[in-house]
Amino acid sequence: MDLDRDVTVVIDAMGGDNAPSEILAGVKLALDHTPGIRIMLVGLAEIVDPFAAECGASVVAVHATEVIAMDEHPASAVRTKKDSSIVVGARLVAEGQADAFFSAGSTGAAMTAATLIMGRVAGVMRPAIATHIAMMGQPCVLLDVGANADCKPEHLEQFAHMGAAYAEAVMDIAEPRVGLLNIGEEETKGSLLAQAAHELMKEHVPGFVGNVEGRDLFTGVADVVVTDGFTGNVTLKLIEGTSKVLLGEVKRAVASVPGSETCGDVMKAAFGKLVAKMDPESYGGAPLLGLNGVCIIGHGSSSARAVASAVDVSVRAVRGRLTERVAEKVSSAR
Amino acid sequence: MDLDRDVTVVIDAMGGDNAPSEILAGVKLALDHTPGIRIMLVGLAEIVDPFAAECGASVVAVHATEVIAMDEHPASAVRTKKDSSIVVGARLVAEGQADAFFSAGSTGAAMTAATLIMGRVAGVMRPAIATHIAMMGQPCVLLDVGANADCKPEHLEQFAHMGAAYAEAVMDIAEPRVGLLNIGEEETKGSLLAQAAHELMKEHVPGFVGNVEGRDLFTGVADVVVTDGFTGNVTLKLIEGTSKVLLGEVKRAVASVPGSETCGDVMKAAFGKLVAKMDPESYGGAPLLGLNGVCIIGHGSSSARAVASAVDVSVRAVRGRLTERVAEKVSSAR
Numbered sequence: 117m118d119l120d121r122d123v124t125v126v127i128d129a130m131g132g133d134n135a136p137s138e139i140l141a142g143v144k145l146a147l148d149h150t151p152g153i154r155i156m157l158v159g160l161a162e163i164v165d166p167f168a169a170e171c172g173a174s175v176v177a178v179h180a181t182e183v184i185a186m187d188e189h190p191a192s193a194v195r196t197k198k199d200s201s202i203v204v205g206a207r208l209v210a211e212g213q214a215d216a217f218f219s220a221g222s223t224g225a226a227m228t229a230a231t232l233i234m235g236r237v238a239g240v241m242r243p244a245i246a247t248h249i250a251m252m253g254q255p256c257v258l259l260d261v262g263a264n265a266d267c268k269p270e271h272l273e274q275f276a277h278m279g280a281a282y283a284e285a286v287m288d289i290a291e292p293r294v295g296l297l298n299i300g301e302e303e304t305k306g307s308l309l310a311q312a313a314h315e316l317m318k319e320h321v322p323g324f325v326g327n328v329e330g331r332d333l334f335t336g337v338a339d340v341v342v343t344d345g346f347t348g349n350v351t352l353k354l355i356e357g358t359s360k361v362l363l364g365e366v367k368r369a370v371a372s373v374p375g376s377e378t379c380g381d382v383m384k385a386a387f388g389k390l391v392a393k394m395d396p397e398s399y400g401g402a403p404l405l406g407l408n409g410v411c412i413i414g415h416g417s418s419s420a421r422a423v424a425s426a427v428d429v430s431v432r433a434v435r436g437r438l439t440e441r442v443a444e445k446v447s448s449a450r
Numbered sequence: 451m452d453l454d455r456d457v458t459v460v461i462d463a464m465g466g467d468n469a470p471s472e473i474l475a476g477v478k479l480a481l482d483h484t485p486g487i488r489i490m491l492v493g494l495a496e497i498v499d500p501f502a503a504e505c506g507a508s509v510v511a512v513h514a515t516e517v518i519a520m521d522e523h524p525a526s527a528v529r530t531k532k533d534s535s536i537v538v539g540a541r542l543v544a545e546g547q548a549d550a551f552f553s554a555g556s557t558g559a560a561m562t563a564a565t566l567i568m569g570r571v572a573g574v575m576r577p578a579i580a581t582h583i584a585m586m587g588q589p590c591v592l593l594d595v596g597a598n599a600d601c602k603p604e605h606l607e608q609f610a611h612m613g614a615a616y617a618e619a620v621m622d623i624a625e626p627r628v629g630l631l632n633i634g635e636e637e638t639k640g641s642l643l644a645q646a647a648h649e650l651m652k653e654h655v656p657g658f659v660g661n662v663e664g665r666d667l668f669t670g671v672a673d674v675v676v677t678d679g680f681t682g683n684v685t686l687k688l689i690e691g692t693s694k695v696l697l698g699e700v701k702r703a704v705a706s707v708p709g710s711e712t713c714g715d716v717m718k719a720a721f722g723k724l725v726a727k728m729d730p731e732s733y734g735g736a737p738l739l740g741l742n743g744v745c746i747i748g749h750g751s752s753s754a755r756a757v758a759s760a761v762d763v764s765v766r767a768v769r770g771r772l773t774e775r776v777a778e779k780v781s782s783a784r
Binding site for chain 2: 262265266297299305306307308310329330331332333334335344345346347349350351352353354355356357358359360361362363365366369370372373375376378379381382383385386387389390393394
């Protein structure tokens with residue numbers, strides 16, 4: 117990892133439910149915490165100019181006269197709004213003026229713009245969205261979590277290479293262990309897709325540990341878990357949903373025990389620790405892997421902290437040579 | 451529901467990690483709690499004869515000289531072990547001597563035997579395994595959770611009819627709301643399978659509420675949720691895994707708070723309540739829907755309580771005319 121390399125990150129000032137205030141606050145946090153960075157802040161002049169003036173040389177304002185709304189059709193918005201913050205932002209990376217792009221705006225538009233404008237790494241068939249599953253211990257990377265609802269076995273094999281590149285570049289894992297999400301441990305188990313992907317991964321993916329099941333996402337048996345975008349997206353939402361419901365049930369169960377009032381402070385402290393530990397914002401967003409340049413898609417509700425985390429992940433990805441590693445792994449696998 | 455109807459349930463005395471002791475204890479519990487039942491207990495003579503003699507007229511011993519082990523290949527075991535408890539048990543239902551069949555033995559063998567010997571309801575393309583998702587409030591029924599890893603849209607439509615029949619017959623829901631597990635609420639979302647299934651279900655499934663997401667399994671928006679057996683099985687194991695890991699994390703977080711020792715009793719009581727509420731054993735097993743007769747597949751680790759619950763569910767299914775309802779819904783949908 118080239119720790120000295122200066123990194124330029126493009127931030128979409130207009131994207132997300134809390135834009136621009138949380139986005140700008142996040143840029144400040146990032147400048148305080150991450151050395152060696154430069155931010156290119158893209159958005160309406162009246163928003164980005166005063167902020168850049170206030171921050172000095174580390175923030176460059178880039179004007180965009182349009183904004184893509186959350187509910188616009190992604191592809192047509194990207195096609196028609198050529199001067200939107202998302203399109204201008206992706207173009208800065210494509211033109212080599214910046215290394216990474218972050219937007220908490222429309223996920224579909226950000227993905228479409230990044231894919232079309234930054235372009236795919238040579239040989240990559242389908243870019244994929246990765247996410248950290250971080251409930252306990254060492255987090256694992258799950259992909260695809262929604263870019264590709266229908267996949268072929270060879271797509272899953274490539275997701276394995278891209279996920280491994282991410283684990284190496286960003287998580288500092290020298291030889292990532294890669295698993296295939298399936299419904300049984302034996303290699304003859306699962307759908308036709310899973311069976312065929314298992315065959316390919318067994319042959320072509322270094323560090324392949326075989327099939328893993330849903331529960332294994334938390335047990336540390338794999339650093340990278342590969343699945344199709346349909347199953348991955350269901351998985352992601354299920355983990356969020358189950359966690360939320362279960363924590364609510366724990367609170368209710370505790371409250372229903374006579375005498376539990378005396379434990380209020382203990383419970384509050386414990387839940388605070390737990391929520392901090394599970395906080396998806398500590399990763400700032402989901403990397404879109406397979407592109408020429410780093411791209412992090414933020415949640416619409418991104419807070420300042422999430423923005424700063426996304427900048428941190430972007431910097432690690434650039435310094436860890438994420439794009440180059442994806443290219444190397446994908447080309448050497450053929 | 452015909453509450454007076456006597457129901458005969460076949461129990462495989464040899465199936466499961468805790469057989470025969472927990473199975474026999476479960477039969478006793480069931481006889482105590484569920485009126486109007488008769489048990490046909492199938493297994494080795496030295497096990498079933500003394501137990502039946504002890505129980506009197508409500509338990510009939512049926513001899514089977516063979517046992518299918520958990521690790522045998524299901525199809526070949528069912529083919530070669532004609533006098534195994536699983537094969538003999540399924541045959542009793544097929545011959546009309548009993549109404550329902552329960553085994554906690556090899557899931558694959560029980561499914562294979564039930565499907566081949568009891569046979570499918572006319573028009574049913576693929577039997578499906580259903581399960582209760584019971585984390586909070588009114589449980590919902592999820593199917594398929596593993597019988598069919600690869601599905602076509604028309605299979606999913608039939609799962610909807612069978613799940614609705616189950617909700618009516620066993621859960622006393624007059625007009626079940628049926629959802630399709632998908633990765634977005636809009637009908638154009640999802641895999642090609644999900645999109646095509648949505649089209650079919652919209653047209654042919656009464657009470658269709660559209661797409662539901664992973665988190666909706668707990669929010670009561672649907673009584674029945676339909677998916678393919680791959681996604682369903684991943685879902686089931688994820689809920690189990692997430693719950694287990696999260697409860698462990700809660701315990702650790704509480705223990706890490708200074709002064710938490712004083713809350714030990716409260717936490718113990720709260721967790722006891724919670725675990726009882728979430729206990730999958732209160733449903734006893736997973737119904738295999740679409741067969742001529744009721745079939746409940748028990749978990750290998752079934753306790754006496756799970757066996758008694760499975761008998762209770764079987765009785766409700768028979769008295770609620772589950773098989774007839776499946777036949778009506780499937781035939782009227784074409």
